[in-house]
Amino acid sequence: MAEAKWVDQADVVLVGAGIMSATLAALLRELQPDMSIRVIERLEGVALESSLATNNAGTGHAANCELNYTPEQxxxxxxxxxxxxxxxxxxISLQFWSHLVGxxxxxxxxxFLSPVPHLSFVWGEDSVRFLRTRHAALQAHPMFVDMRYSEDPAQxxxxxxxxxxxxxxxxxxxATRVARGTDVDFGRLAIQLFAGLGQGADFGILANHHVQDLVREADGRWRVVVRDQVGGQTREIKAKFVFLGAGGGALPLLLKSGIPEGCGYGxxxxxxxxxxxxxxxxxARHHAKVYGKASVGAPPMSVPHLDTRMVDGKPALLFGPYAGFTTKFLKQGSFLDLPLSLRPHNLYPMMAAGWQxxxxxxxxxxxxxxxREARLETLRTFVPTARMEDWELEIAGQRVQIIKKDPVHGGKLEFGTEVVSAADGSLxxxxxxxxxxxxxxxxMLEMLLKCFPERAKSEAWQRTIQQMVPSFGTNLVKDADLLARVRARNSEMLGLKAE
Ligand SMILES: Cc1cc2nc3c(=O)[nH]c(=O)nc-3n(C[C@H](O)[C@H](O)[C@H](O)COP(=O)(O)OP(=O)(O)OC[C@H]3O[C@@H](n4cnc5c(N)ncnc54)[C@H](O)[C@@H]3O)c2cc1C
Incomplete structure (x- = not known):
């Protein structure tokens, strides 16, 4: 192995060049333009893992159509x-994007964003009753007042x-329908966000570089050990703050960092x-995102949906996802990812969650x-006239669901996202x-406020946050006037439609 040498120092190192790091970098550039930022990415370019358009569903999740966000009691x-x-x-995302467009x-x-109506579609008496109840509960509130409901086949x-x-x-x-739905090309968005950062600032992206280790130095900074995937050299970057936005690769790096807060995670x-x-x-015959109900036993993220997409600016139609299992943590990862993530402290939570x-x-x-026939059968529950020759099977992105300690069951599996941070806010x-x-x-904004508490209180940060995301810190659910104002601006800036 080539001898390690110092190549760089930065205020902030972001590991992974997906939408999360791109968003964080764009927020930091607005809040603290003098900060030096380095992004380290193991692949040859930006947004080639989960954030790539065809690796995710591109739904601007607003709970308009995703039935798993409104469980039946x-x-x-x-x-x-x-x-x-x-x-x-x-x-909040729409407000920030509006601010940057402005x-x-x-x-x-x-x-990067296209208006596409969001529909939920169900069949069978029980499911129809559920959808009717869901619609009544949501539509009574200003947030979902535009949601329409119909059982009429003509409609x-x-x-x-x-x-x-x-x-x-x-x-x-x-079915229910919300006209003001969106399809988002998160890959394109990440590329554009990074592109907006490059000019004149102390900012750089190191592609083809794999972060191998994270070592805490005596002065409190992190030494990020990086391997050049092309040249084979090992390099190091010292940083005051490190964000592990490595998608499925974040867990192994969190475990390598050794911070106590990461203990027990799998x-x-x-x-x-x-x-x-x-x-x-x-x-051309479909223009909507149509979400159904998950089949019994399916994980919540495997709800089938038929999606109009804009991929690299061209209309596309995707159906799925069909879930699956592999031991890789990244689509372009290794089958050893899962076994290599086992540690004495997460073994029991992993086994307990696995057993349950x-x-x-x-x-x-x-x-x-x-x-192939079984997949076609599932597709035909959404498109009864579908012919297999019109559809091709593609691998989607990889998701790594969180396993953590649980005082009652020993370990539990979670389907949300979670930010795990060091007590001193350095990682x-x-x-x-x-x-x-x-x-x-x-x-990302909440994470910044937690990791930079002193700056977060400063007048400069508070003022900038208000400009970027006017509703931040208030409650849009309770403030109907503010919701109306925020939506009007977002719709105008981003070209969204309501009915
Ligand atoms: C099938 C599927 C459907 C989805 N549908 C939706 C949806 O409809 N709407 C929605 O909002 N979200 C959806 N998501 C989730 C969304 O794709 C992710 O939340 C988002 O892309 C995560 O972004 P990220 O930047 O954290 O990760 P990524 O985009 O995966 O980026 C992480 C980057 O880190 C790099 N990396 C990893 N390890 C290292 C290392 N050691 N050193 C250097 N670089 C490293 C990777 O190469 C990668 O480029 C979906 C996800 C999947 C898989």
Whole structure:
């Protein structure tokens, strides 16, 4: 191995060049323009893992259509608190993007965000009852006042002709529709965010460099040990603050950092596959994101949906995801990722969570082994007239779900995202994947306030936060006037439609 040498020092090192690091870098550039920032990425370019458009579903998650955010309760009522939180978080992302578009730091929004109606679609008496109850609970609030509901086949045909073609109109069916939905190309957005940072600032992206280790120095800084994937040299960068925005690679790095707050964390990888439509005539007949209900035993992120997408500026149609299991933590990772993440402190939580989720593991393996015909059958629940020759199977991105200690069960599996940070604020890691990229701005902003508490209190930061995200620190769920003002500006700046 080549001898290590100092090549760099920076205030901030961001590991991974996906949407999370891009968002964090853009926020820091606004809040603290004098900070030096380095991004280290193991692949040859930016946003090639989960943030790449075809590796994720591109839904601007606002809880308009995702039924797993509003679970049905034992008494038949619907729990809505998560839906409000996610909708508010997405409005925070929209405010920041509006701010950057206004300043010319992001291009015209059409380059990364497209208005696409969000629909939930269900069939069968019980599911129709659930959707009706969900609609009544959400639509009563200003946040979801524009959500429309119908059981009328003619109306459903108008909303989603491809989904209704060939369907028995006598079957009990219902849908809700929110016109102000979005499809976001998070890969393009990350590229544009990074591009807006490069000019004139002390900022750099080191591609083809793999972070191998993180060592705490006596002066409190982090020594980030990096291997050049092309030349083979080992280099080091010293930083005051390190963000592990490495997607599925964040957990192994958190464990390597040795911070006590990372103790007991493990990961459960879930892979995915899409059917991607190759027939332009079929693609042109659908304009919506249509989310259904997860089948029994399926993890919440495996809810099937039929999505109009804009991928690299071109219309596309994707169906899925079909979940799957592999031991890789990254799509371009290693099968050793899972076994190498085992430590004495996370072994018991991992085993306990694994034991409690045997059904999930069985379900995922079953999904991997599905035949072409079985996949077509699932697709036909959404597109009854689908022909296999119009669709191609593609591997989606990898998600690593969080496993953590649990005082009662020993360990538990979680499906959300979580920021784990050192007590002194010098290092933070983003674990988990859902609701993911859509809530990047709120998640990164909250992390900054936690890791830079003194700066966060300063007048300069407070003023800048107000300019970037006017609703931050207030409650959009409770303040209908502010919600209306924020939405009007976001819609105008980003070209979103309401009904
Ligand atoms: C199938 C699927 C569907 C999804 N659908 C949606 C959706 O509809 N809406 C939504 O909002 N979110 C969705 N998500 C989640 C979303 O994709 C992620 O939350 C988001 O992309 C995560 O961004 P990131 O920057 O943290 O990770 P990534 O984009 O994965 O970036 C991490 C980067 O770190 C690099 N890296 C890893 N290890 C190292 C290392 N040791 N050294 C250097 N670099 C390293 C990787 O190469 C990668 O480029 C979906 C995810 C999947 C998998």
């Amino acid at each position: 034992g008494d038949g009522s619907v729990e809505t608190s998560k839906a409000f939180k996610i909708n508010e978080s997405f409005e 300043k010319g730091l992001l291009p015209q929004p059409g380059a 459903l045909r108008e909303w989603m002709p491809l989904v209704m073609e060939g369907r028995d109109p006598k079957q009990a069916m219902a 990961g459960f990888p879930v892979s995915g596959q899409w059917l991607i439509c190759t027939n332009p005539e079929v693609i 989720n045997l059904d999930l593991t069985r379900y995922l393996i079953g999904q991997v082994l599905q035949s 933070a890691a983003l674990l988990g994947a859902s609701p993911g990229a859509s809530t990047a701005v709120a998640t």
